[in-house]
Amino acid sequence: MSQLPACPECSSGYTYEDDNILACPDCAHEWSPNELEATNSDKVYRDANGNELQNGDTVVVIKDLKVKGSSLVLKVGTKVKNIRLVDADHDIDCKIDGIGSMKLKTEFVKKV
Numbered sequence: 161m162s163q164l165p166a167c168p169e170c171s172s173g174y175t176y177e178d179d180n181i182l183a184c185p186d187c188a189h190e191w192s193p194n195e196l197e198a199t200n201s202d203k204v205y206r207d208a209n210g211n212e213l214q215n216g217d218t219v220v221v222i223k224d225l226k227v228k229g230s231s232l233v234l235k236v237g238t239k240v241k242n243i244r245l246v247d248a249d250h251d252i253d254c255k256i257d258g259i260g261s262m263k264l265k266t267e268f269v270k271k272v
């Protein structure tokens with residue numbers, strides 16, 4: 161048996177396992193170890209300000225960006241709704257009104 165992970169809520173080391181659920185006696189937090197593992201292996205996406213981005217977030221573009229394969233330019237301040245984070249060089253998949261599907265880099269956006 162490997163050692164149980166510390167509580168993700170309060171960092172208590174006194175966690176125990178109960179029916180495939182991990183529980184913390186200090187703050188009564190309960191969580192599934194499988195879920196936790198999935199979360200930990202996930203890449204953390206950060207915007208230009210270092211804020212963490214999540215799927216479904218709304219961001220604004222902080223720099224004029226040329227749309228590949230067209231003469232369109234994505235202007236500073238363009239709002240991008242419902243982003244999807246992907247593990248790629250351009251790590252945001254999104255749809256922009258008037259432009260369509262696009263890929264952006266997290267470093268060129270900030271969370272609204």
Ligand SMILES: [Zn+2]
Pocket residue numbers: 167168169170171172184185186187188189
């Ligand atoms: Zn706890």
